[in-house]
Amino acid sequence: MSARDWIDKDFYHELGVPSDAGDAEIKKAYRKLARELHPDANPGNAQAEAHFKAVSEAYGVLGDSEKRKQYDEARRVFGSGGFRPGGFGGFGTGGGSTFDFGDLFSGQQAGAAGGGGISDLLGNLFGRRGGTAGSTNRPRRGADVETEVRLDFVEAVKGATVPLRLSSPSTCGTCHGSGAKPGTSPHTCATCGGAGLVSRSQGAFAFSEPCRDCRGTGRIVDDPCPECGGDGVSTRTRTLTVRIPAGVNDDQRIRLAEQGEPGAGGGHAGDLYVRVHVTPHAVFGRSGNDLTIKVPVTFPELALGTTLDVPTLDGKVSLRVAPGTASGRVLRVRGKGIARRDGQVGDLLVTLQVAVPATMDDKAKAALAEYLTATSGHDPRPDLTAMLEKRSQP
Template identity: 35%
Template sequence: MVETDYYELLGVERTADDRTIKLAYRKMAMECHPDRHGGCTEQEAKFKALNEAYDCLKDPQKRAAYDRFGKAAFQNGAGGGDPFGGGANFDGGFSDIFSSIFGEFMDQRGARQNAARGADLRYDLELSLEEAFTGKQASIEIETLQACEPCGGDGSRGESKPQRCGTCGGAGKVRAQQGFFVVERGCPTCYGHGVTIADPCPQCDGEGRTLKRRQLSINVPSGVDEGTRIRVSGEGEAGVRGAGPGDLYLFVHLKRHPLFSREGTTLVAECPISFTTAALGGSITVPGIDGAEIEIKIPAGIQSGDTLRQRGAGMSVLNGRGRGDLISRILVETPTKLTAKQKELLCQFRETETGEECPASKGFFSRIKSAMG
């Protein structure tokens, strides 16, 4: 499962205040509004994603849920845990999410109820733009809690086995009457685990897991962008005493490219050309993101800042087929080092100018002359 982080999408830090988030949303929404791009489907999709992100982050309760559980917080019936902490089940719907967030009771040792499932892990993966285009089988190394080998993950030594807690009956929690209310707390005997261990494993002290380093091979799909989140199920921390593991979340970060900047699936390259090429026309060749050379035809009379589009020469479409476009932004360069011969030729050209060669300049100076009366 691949999804974009709301904070990355809006370009703000996770600690940003409400005003910062609001200003970032307004600026980006204005830039990519579909009406400004002639109904471009790519900009329309980005605009919808921005609205989805802002709708979540502007609401304190939704933001709290998202910070903890990611988009899983808003998927009814979705199992699993949050991307930065412990596990939780959402089978009961949205109301259960907030119950999970704010309804957890801590016993005297700080053990959380039902904290058996392993924690989710985050890994920041840096890719070049070429790797994001083609996809990659990434090899990463992480240090995480894994099932203890000597005890097989159950936390007990040798032939002894964990026994069901006699205080809570294996539930991991006990109830106490306080006036009209019934308060549920973590079991003080088993500390919320539901079992007790008479003879703990000396390797893991009865927890059933130890800290180790390991190598993972992760398939990164083509077309990922800055902030893309990749979920690798079951590759987080091992659970306590044989409980299920958490998940691993990879957050993609792209290195700066020397030629291209990226706008979704569109690549933008700034291409300087000589003023003679701009005046007479011609062609230039640039290397494509796929390694193939791309010839760009320059029409005569092109102006600095004009753009040329090559269809299908941009980035791969994430989870889809096809490619975006390549936009070449033309920058007309004025020569700074001229030979005597070149200066002579330019002087001859200037003597033949009528003003019709550069209509924008002619119109500008005409307006100035009229304004000064």
């Protein structure tokens, strides 16, 4: 893609967000559009697939803080009537020539410009560093890809192996990225000598533009690959088996190195990020590496003491409740929580809660009335009673 193509694209418009949108808003918009436009959700819909690619490209820039900063700066400098890659604004150059920023800021006037500056900015965005024409085809890392997976609570605690079905740009399996039909090979563009740019001088200025014969790639493909049309990249559906580690948290991201989009010019592939969503459990909760559970008990069990059978993720344990235990007390069962990567294991935290029956028969009511009479001398709230008595005194 040429500098003109990149700057002329409105990535904010592609994602439907304003230019001052925050990272969270950009991510939310991308994830919504990706779900709606994903090829799996729109089989055979070429328009949806094209839109999906455009949205992915936009997020590849706006989702990266450094690339977004460079993109915004390039649009600010070149995007509104000033000189731009592909034209020098109102400065008449004739013939649609473009200004060679590399020659101006990196070569002939490096001393005046102090090096870097505009050429560094353009180099980061368009694969050109220091204005060297031969660097247009240097290896470039592929874009990162993000997908989502949902696990139930037990899978998240113990770890799971899950298959992921991904539809994303990847190295063409037919031409293996060369862009040429099997049995043929690309050759160096004779017009630009493989640089991807053609240059000319006009007065004191040097002008350059992407080579029209090779479209700035530096290579000519005489017989394009039938699968990818000469791009070397095609949208393919692939299945990965991913191991989710034990103890993963809800909304945590798992990074799979070099499983994202393929790089250009022999560059490394991007990374794949798997965002994990955990379905809550009907009985257990979680606090860090500890499992939590609430166990209903009767008043006699707390008052007289008892032994309870409490479930865990690995069966059950017997838990001794001492006489006189208060409702709301938390008892700890060591080593029955979540195992961490360093080998440490959390605990099971058991909260005891008195269960009050909604209805009682006459025999139970009579027993409670007898108990109330027998304990009439016991004040369960002495602090409140003392405060009330103090305030009632003249």
